Amino acid sequence: MAFPRISPKIAISVLLLLTAFGVLVGLSFRGSMVYYLTVSEFLSKPPSDLDGHFRVNGKVVAGTIVKESGVLGAHFQMTDGKSTLPVVFRRELPDTFVDSAEVVVEGRMKSGVFEAQTLFAKCPSKYESAQKAGYGG
Amino acid sequence: MAQFGSFSLIVALAAGAWALVASALGALTRSRSLIESGERSSLAVTSILAIASCCLSYLFLHDRFDVEYVASYSSRAMPTLYKITAFWGGHAGSLLLWVLVLSAFSALVILQNRHHNRTLMPFVVATLSGITLFFLVLLNYTSNPFAQLAFAPPDGKGLNPQLQTPLMAIHPPCLYLGYVGVSVPYAFGMAALLSGRVGDVWIRTTRRWTLFAWLFLGIGLLLGGYWAYIELGWGGYWAWDPVENAALMPWLTATAFLHSVMIQEKKRMLKIWNMVLIILTFCLSIFGTFVTRSGVISSVHAFAKSGVGPVLAVFLGSVIAFSVTILTWRLPMLRSDGRLDSFVSRESSFLFNNLLLVGICFAVFWGTIFPVVSEAIRNVKITVGPPFFNAVNFPLSLALLALTGICPLIAWRRASAHRLMRAFLYPASGAMAMFLLLLVFGMRDLSPLIAFTLCAFVFGTLVYEFYRGSRARQRSTGEPFASAFVNLVNKNRRRYGGYTVHLGVILIFTGIVGSSFFRQEVTASLRRGESMIAGRYTVRFDDTHSASNAHADEFTTVMTVLQGDRRLGTLRPGRNFYKAFNQPSTEVDIYSTLREDLYLILIDFDPQTGLATFKAYVNPLVNWIWIGWVVIFIGTHIAVFPDRRERALLARARLVEERGVA
Numbered sequence: 001m002a003f004p005r006i007s008p009k010i011a012i013s014v015l016l017l018l019t020a021f022g023v024l025v026g027l028s029f030r031g032s033m034v035y036y037l038t039v040s041e042f043l044s045k046p047p048s049d050l051d052g053h054f055r056v057n058g059k060v061v062a063g064t065i066v067k068e069s070g071v072l073g074a075h076f077q078m079t080d081g082k083s084t085l086p087v088v089f090r091r092e093l094p095d096t097f098v099d100s101a102e103v104v105v106e107g108r109m110k111s112g113v114f115e116a117q118t119l120f121a122k123c124p125s126k127y128e129s130a131q132k133a134g135y136g137g
Numbered sequence: 138m139a140q141f142g143s144f145s146l147i148v149a150l151a152a153g154a155w156a157l158v159a160s161a162l163g164a165l166t167r168s169r170s171l172i173e174s175g176e177r178s179s180l181a182v183t184s185i186l187a188i189a190s191c192c193l194s195y196l197f198l199h200d201r202f203d204v205e206y207v208a209s210y211s212s213r214a215m216p217t218l219y220k221i222t223a224f225w226g227g228h229a230g231s232l233l234l235w236v237l238v239l240s241a242f243s244a245l246v247i248l249q250n251r252h253h254n255r256t257l258m259p260f261v262v263a264t265l266s267g268i269t270l271f272f273l274v275l276l277n278y279t280s281n282p283f284a285q286l287a288f289a290p291p292d293g294k295g296l297n298p299q300l301q302t303p304l305m306a307i308h309p310p311c312l313y314l315g316y317v318g319v320s321v322p323y324a325f326g327m328a329a330l331l332s333g334r335v336g337d338v339w340i341r342t343t344r345r346w347t348l349f350a351w352l353f354l355g356i357g358l359l360l361g362g363y364w365a366y367i368e369l370g371w372g373g374y375w376a377w378d379p380v381e382n383a384a385l386m387p388w389l390t391a392t393a394f395l396h397s398v399m400i401q402e403k404k405r406m407l408k409i410w411n412m413v414l415i416i417l418t419f420c421l422s423i424f425g426t427f428v429t430r431s432g433v434i435s436s437v438h439a440f441a442k443s444g445v446g447p448v449l450a451v452f453l454g455s456v457i458a459f460s461v462t463i464l465t466w467r468l469p470m471l472r473s474d475g476r477l478d479s480f481v482s483r484e485s486s487f488l489f490n491n492l493l494l495v496g497i498c499f500a501v502f503w504g505t506i507f508p509v510v511s512e513a514i515r516n517v518k519i520t521v522g523p524p525f526f527n528a529v530n531f532p533l534s535l536a537l538l539a540l541t542g543i544c545p546l547i548a549w550r551r552a553s554a555h556r557l558m559r560a561f562l563y564p565a566s567g568a569m570a571m572f573l574l575l576l577v578f579g580m581r582d583l584s585p586l587i588a589f590t591l592c593a594f595v596f597g598t599l600v601y602e603f604y605r606g607s608r609a610r611q612r613s614t615g616e617p618f619a620s621a622f623v624n625l626v627n628k629n630r631r632r633y634g635g636y637t638v639h640l641g642v643i644l645i646f647t648g649i650v651g652s653s654f655f656r657q658e659v660t661a662s663l664r665r666g667e668s669m670i671a672g673r674y675t676v677r678f679d680d681t682h683s684a685s686n687a688h689a690d691e692f693t694t695v696m697t698v699l700q701g702d703r704r705l706g707t708l709r710p711g712r713n714f715y716k717a718f719n720q721p722s723t724e725v726d727i728y729s730t731l732r733e734d735l736y737l738i739l740i741d742f743d744p745q746t747g748l749a750t751f752k753a754y755v756n757p758l759v760n761w762i763w764i765g766w767v768v769i770f771i772g773t774h775i776a777v778f779p780d781r782r783e784r785a786l787l788a789r790a791r792l793v794e795e796r797g798v799a
Binding site for chain 2: 010013014017018021024025027028029031032033034035036037055067069070072092094095096098106
């Protein structure tokens with residue numbers, strides 16, 4: 001054979017290691033899976049499992065960001081062009097969180113409002129699409 | 138100038154195509170003139186691409202906003218430094234940089250090997266030209282940095298202010314030196330397979346290239362993490378973002394490769410495995426480019442979809458198909474000469490080291506691409522976040538760390554129980570002492586306890602190794618201890634350079650564990666004169682400053698840091714508002730010591746009420762991460778220059794090969 005001839009002891013420990021690895025990956029995986037949906041997918045029929053925890057992406061509707069003095073975070077509306085979702089986020093906002101920014105929020109629905117525990121706003125390093133719109137004419 | 142740039146790209150494409158054809162034909166027919174023609178046109182591609190790059194820089198420096206790429210990433214007001222670095226601020230320029238670096242490396246390889254490796258070289262040049270050609274096709278047909286707009290806007294959009302730091306100016310080139318550097322050992326590996334010279338010449342010849350690529354991938358990771366830490370203002374340095382993962386994966390497989398080639402050199406085993414690793418590393422660095430640039434996997438970096446995705450996927454597919462085919466074809470030649478027979482031997486510890494590194498890489502890969510896979514199969518996107526990566530990688534890294542300590546202590550082939558006991562005695566007692574010390578100081582959390590104990594163990598083994606070696610040399614030569622130490626390292630650069638790198642790895646690990654498990658965060662709203670408590674520090678909000686210029690409104694707070702009554706310093710966290718980008722930017726300030734960082738950001742300031750909201754993080758041991766990288770850098774420098782024995786081995790391997798040809 002082309003493979004190195006290996007003693008049974010080593011072969012068995014390699015197998016054990018691989019099994020342990022598989023179990024580790026599998027368990028950690030089940031524990032941290034989250035559905036990633038657009039706003040309208042989320043609103044139409046959220047899958048019922050995974051304890052109601054979701055990641056939703058869309059755009060901040062311009063002019064809907066409401067910040068209160070002395071309170072962290074903001075209320076805002078999020079859209080994918082078809083449906084709109086009210087969101088509340090109560091931690092410090094990233095700099096990239098501005099009107100029309102693309103955002104990804106992770107959290108759950110609570111009395112009609114999406115309570116986000118994490119919020120990513122897309123890093124503005126690339127402006128190519130915006131550029132095309134801007135210089136298109 | 139823009140037309141000239143476009144034109145030079147077309148010429149480069151033609152020359153690149155000829156380099157591929159001539160080298161491939163030359164390799165098959167062994168025609169010297171074809172081989173030389175291939176090498177010459179490969180050198181020509183390098184010069185033409187250098188000219189094209191000068192063109193692009195010229196366009197940036199002269200504010201030629203009629204060129205779309207310049208208008209997108211530069212503006213009149215930008216400092217000259219950032220006009221130069223805006224070259225790689227976007228997709229098309231990054232590709233040009235990629236291929237420029239690749240062709241420069243090809244040229245270097247050709248010049249280095251004018252009189253060596255003559256059987257391998259035509260295949261090497263053909264492989265490198267094939268890769269170059271692919272990127273030239275992309276540059277010419279999908280993303281031309283010289284594309285012109287129908288009109289010239291009065292000013293450009295400018296580079297994002299968060300990217301206008303020296304760190305971000307050099308981060309992409311470093312990463313690219315790493316990504317592209319991997320191509321050289323890959324090309325030699327393929328050449329070894331194609332030519333049938335599958336001895337260890339290809340490995341010994343490319344050892345420095347591999348180390349170089351590995352080091353720069355590492356520096357790229359470091360700079361990216363450090364930039365995120367000081368610029369982004371969330372108090373951390375690593376988020377398991379797809380783009381970060383993409384750079385980590387080839388680094389992991391390259392690390393595995395650097396270790397397993399030693400087994401091939403010393404024991405003539407694991408030949409197939411080494412080929413697999415270098416193929417994997419090369420594919421992962423292409424994949425890295427692909428993830429960063431295609432927008433297939435959504436990420437906070439969110440590079441715009443540029444249409445390169447499918448093309449890169451096809452290229453990646455062809456690379457895998459090509460590599461696997463010739464590997465399968467040459468499989469019978471790659472038979473192992475040795476046998477892995479003892480469980481407690483250095484060989485088997487290398488084997489487990491490799492399995493762990495590839496395991497970590499696999500877990501990261503799986504977590505990164507799972508959204509795409511689940512969408513393709515079940516039509517729903519399912520993601521996994523940092524908890525997954527942390528849960529899997531922490532135990533695996535601990536096992537890897539333990540091996541780092543165990544490996545140098547056990548002998549090649551088979552270790553005797555007696556010698557093992559003796560070697561383990563001091564490091565293990567040191568680790569035990571550390572464990573008890575941490576318990577006494579009140580650390581009860583099991584994970585960091587184990588991690589720090591292991592770090593102490595590995596540190597102990599390294600000190601022991603350096604001491605034992607110097608001591609033995611001192612005895613046999615009669616030199617004083619200090620010069621015995623220096624000579625020891627100098628005569629075995631590879632081994633002790635490697636140990637120095639391990640030392641850096643422990644420091645990084647210590648920093649990561651400290652800052653992940655013992656981080657504190659506090660948020661407070663303060664008026665002028667009020668204070669907040671963060672860890673051992675009292676932070677007093679003293680004053681504010683406002684300034685305004687053409688680009689930005691800058692708002693800064695003045696904060697006094699105290700420990701008890703002792704004044705430690707002043708921090709100035711603030712918020713800037715960049716007009717061109719219609720976006721605020723958090724300006725972090727850090728009070729930094731070797732023990733911990735006090736990391737302060739201003740979240741919000743209400744001018745009406747005078748109420749400012751601050752967030753403070755205390756990140757223990759975080760600076761040891763950056764220090765660890767410096768140690769790795771030093772260690773790699775020790776290891777990269779071959780010592781006398783290393784050179785002799787390469788010369789002998791070459792002689793054997795050349796004789797085989799004649």
